[in-house]
Amino acid sequence: MIRRDFAAAADKPHDLVIVGAGIHGITVALEAAARGLRPLVVDRGDFGAMASANTLRILHGGFRYLQSADLGRFFRSVDQRRWWFRTFPELVSPLSCLMPLYGDGVRRPSVLRAAILANDVLSASRNRGVLPEAHIPRGRVVPAAETVRLFPGCRTQGLRGGAMWSDGSMDVAPRLAIEMLRWLVASGGTALNYVAARRVRTSGGAVTGVTLQDMWTGQEHDVETALLVDATGACSGSLLGVSGEGTSRPRLALAFNVLIRRRLDSQSAVAVSAGPGRPIRFLRPWGDLTFAGTAHETWSGPPSSGGPPRPPDPQVDRFLDELNQGIPSLRASREDVVRVFSGLLPAGEDGVEPIHRPVVTDHGKKAGPRGLFSVLGEKYTTAPALARSVLDRIGSGSRHDGWDRLVRHRPEPRRWPLLSGPAPGRSVEDALSRHVDTLRDLVREESVQTAEDLLTRRLDWGLADVDLDEAAAAAARLGITPREGPPRETLPRPSEDG
Numbered sequence: 001m002i003r004r005d006f007a008a009a010a011d012k013p014h015d016l017v018i019v020g021a022g023i024h025g026i027t028v029a030l031e032a033a034a035r036g037l038r039p040l041v042v043d044r045g046d047f048g049a050m051a052s053a054n055t056l057r058i059l060h061g062g063f064r065y066l067q068s069a070d071l072g073r074f075f076r077s078v079d080q081r082r083w084w085f086r087t088f089p090e091l092v093s094p095l096s097c098l099m100p101l102y103g104d105g106v107r108r109p110s111v112l113r114a115a116i117l118a119n120d121v122l123s124a125s126r127n128r129g130v131l132p133e134a135h136i137p138r139g140r141v142v143p144a145a146e147t148v149r150l151f152p153g154c155r156t157q158g159l160r161g162g163a164m165w166s167d168g169s170m171d172v173a174p175r176l177a178i179e180m181l182r183w184l185v186a187s188g189g190t191a192l193n194y195v196a197a198r199r200v201r202t203s204g205g206a207v208t209g210v211t212l213q214d215m216w217t218g219q220e221h222d223v224e225t226a227l228l229v230d231a232t233g234a235c236s237g238s239l240l241g242v243s244g245e246g247t248s249r250p251r252l253a254l255a256f257n258v259l260i261r262r263r264l265d266s267q268s269a270v271a272v273s274a275g276p277g278r279p280i281r282f283l284r285p286w287g288d289l290t291f292a293g294t295a296h297e298t299w300s301g302p303p304s305s306g307g308p309p310r311p312p313d314p315q316v317d318r319f320l321d322e323l324n325q326g327i328p329s330l331r332a333s334r335e336d337v338v339r340v341f342s343g344l345l346p347a348g349e350d351g352v353e354p355i356h357r358p359v360v361t362d363h364g365k366k367a368g369p370r371g372l373f374s375v376l377g378e379k380y381t382t383a384p385a386l387a388r389s390v391l392d393r394i395g396s397g398s399r400h401d402g403w404d405r406l407v408r409h410r411p412e413p414r415r416w417p418l419l420s421g422p423a424p425g426r427s428v429e430d431a432l433s434r435h436v437d438t439l440r441d442l443v444r445e446e447s448v449q450t451a452e453d454l455l456t457r458r459l460d461w462g463l464a465d466v467d468l469d470e471a472a473a474a475a476a477r478l479g480i481t482p483r484e485g486p487p488r489e490t491l492p493r494p495s496e497d498g
Contacts, residue, residue: 010221025231051343059168139165207371257293272326421464
C-alpha cells in the first residue's frame, strides 16, 4: 500500500531523498532499495504526472540507432527493453511496426533489409529470460503487395515494399510507475505525492537534510539525509537554487503526442513521413482511435507548475498535416483530436531534439553542496540503467544480490476494474457506480488524491474516448475521490521544484 502519511515519513530515517517521482526518480528509488538503502521519493504533484505520463508508450529496442552507428545506445536499449519484459510481463508486450518504403534516402528495401539483419544479429540476446509468448521476432522486408495488405491505408504511389520489426509496447503505461512504487514501498522505501522540496539544509558545505511541504495543508517537516537527488527533469537545477548556490536549468523542448478520433487501418504500428528528409512519425492503432507522435518543438518559457504545457493549435495543425501527407486516407483534423499528451524534456544543442545521453551531475564537484546530485534522463526505456549509474556515482549501498533480494518483495500487480475506461455503450457514471467500493479501495491503497490521479494515472482513461471532466465530476458525486482539484500554492515559491 502506498500510504500518504507525511508526518510518519518525516520521522523515519532516510538514506536518500529523491525529488521528482517521474520514471527516473522512481527507478532511482527502486535501485536504492535494491542496494539496501532506505529511499524517500517525493513529488510536488502526482506520481508520474508530467513527461512520464505523456509518452507514446513504446519501449524502443535501439533499431533507430543503427542508422547513426551508435552501438552503445543500441545495446543499452536492447538490454533495457528486455529488463521491462522480464520484470513486468503483465504490462508490456511486443509491438509490430511497419514502415512503407518509397526509395527515398536510406528508406529503400535494400538498405532496410541490411539494417534489419544487423538489428536481429546484434540483438540476439533480446529474448533471454523473456516469456516465450512475449518474444521479439525477427524483422523482415516485405513486398509492396504485402505492405498494402497489412496497411491498406498506406500511400501506394511509388511504394516499393515495407520494413517490419518489433519493439515493446507499454500496454497500460500508468500502471508501470504505480507498480514500481508499490514494489518500492514493499521493499522498505517511502513515496509521497503532493509534497514539495522547499529548502535544502546544509552544514560545512554538505547536505544535511531537506525541508518538505505538504501541498494540501502547507505543513512543513524537516527530513534528515546526507544524499539528495534532483530528478525533476524539466525543473532540474531547482534544488541547487533552494540550497542557496544558484540555479542551472537545462534547455527544454516541448514533446507531444496526439490521440485522434480516426481509425488506423493497419495491423501494426506504422512509421511514415511527409516526404524525403521529413521526420518519421509513428501511429499506433488504439481500438477505434489512433495514437500518433512524437513531435518536438522549441520551448523558451519556464517549466510549468500546473501541469505540462499544451502546444499551440498551429503546432498541432502542422503535426496533423504531416500525418495526412504520410497517410492521405487518414484525413485527420483538429476536430478529431481527443487529447494532446505533452511534456517538457531536456533538449540538446539545437533546442528541439531531446538529449542523446543521460546526464548525472555531482554538484559537490561544481561549487554546490556535497551530497546533492541531479539527473537528466533521455528515454523511459533506459531509466533503470540510468538509475544504476546514479547509484554507482553516489557510491552508497551494495550491489551484491540486491535485485535478487528485491524481487522477493515484489507484490503481484493489481488488476483494477475499468482499467481502460467504460465498456462501449455504457455511460461514465453508470460504469463508475458499479465499482464504487473497489475504486475507493484503489484510492486508499495507491495514494489517490484527485479524480485526475484516479482516471489517468491509476486507471488508463487518458487513451479512452471519454470526457475526463465529466468522469471527474461523476467520481466526485459518487464519493470515490477525496479531493476535487489540484492543490493551490501554500507558500511563495523560491524556484520551480519537484
